[in-house]
Amino acid sequence: MVVIDQLLSAKEVAVFREALLKTEWQNGDKTAMGMATSVKNNNQANPSDPIVGDLANELLGRIGSAAKVVSAALPLKIFPPCFNRYSESEEYGYHVDAAIMRLPNSNDVLRSDVSMTVFLSEPDEYEGGELVIKTEFGEQQVKLPAGYVVVYPSSSLHKVTAVTKGQRVAAITWMQSMVSDVTTRQSLYQLDQTIQGLIATExxxxxxxxxxxxxxxxxxxxxxxI
Incomplete structure (x- = not known):
């Protein structure tokens, strides 16, 4: 699990949030697959909306140019980002992301190796709504400032706890990595970050x-x- 500080600035987050106010929102269970359908209770911005498409493309560009994201995920393919919203009493129970995803408007598919959440709401805007990821070290709760990102293995069980006050808005995406093995990918990330640290400190x-x-x-x- 890797946290990336401020993929989006506060000003950029505000632009995203304002644009999302103008979009159509749908019941999130329409996009769930298999057992996830019964535990998903949120709303998702209509991916067919041109506004949503523009936001997704903007975010794709930021992801592709973020050195730490590339270092952590080594992405080969990236699913167009989706935008979700949790209002009071909404949650997404424990689930695992689908292993194979069909890319929208394409015959191409993606193997989900890495999942990513971009937080678009500040932590004090809502209560509850923590992203909880089961790891070998136990449950890890994640609730980050707006514009921050968490990257984690798609193979992990995870959930979003019920929002008890306010509203939680986020973007999510999945990546097929050039290196499918989690342990190898983690070692490569640690090695790359060590090299970058040595360069920075000379x-x-x-x-x-x-x-x-x-x-x-x-x-x-x-x-x-590849």
């Missing part, structure tokens, strides 16, 4: 950085599936 020689880069890219070459 605590390693160019020779040593070149050696680390060589190891990193050869590992990506070895484990990537």
């Amino acid at each position: 605590t390693a020689s160019r020779e040593h950085l070149d050696q680390l880069h060589n190891v990193y890219h050869n590992m990506v070459r070895q484990f990537s599936q």
Whole structure:
């Protein structure tokens, strides 16, 4: 699980929120699959709405240019972001994301390796509504400032607890990674972040950085599936 600070600025979040006020919202269970249908109780912005399409494309561009997202996910394909809204008493019980997703208006499919939530509401705007992810270290609760992002394995059981006051708005998407194995992907992320830290602090020689880069890219070459 990786948290990315401020993928969107406060001003950009405000633009997204204002645009979403003008869109049509649908019952979220229309997009759920299998057992998830019975535990999903929220609303989702109509993906056919041109406003929603523009917002999704804008967010796709930000995701693709965010170095830490790319480092954590190594995305090969990204599902067009969806926008959801939880009002009082709405929640999404424990579920696992579908392993294979068909890309909208396409015959192409995506294997969901990585899930991502972009928070569009400030934590003090609502009560409840925590994203809870089951990990090997127990349940991890996530409730981040607007514009912040959490990336986590799509294979994990997760839920959104009931909102008891206010409204929670977020964007979600899924990615097929070039490296499908979670452990390998985590190791590559840690190695890349170490290299970036050494570059930023200028605590390693160019020779040593070149050696680390060589190891990193050869590992990506070895484990990537493209």
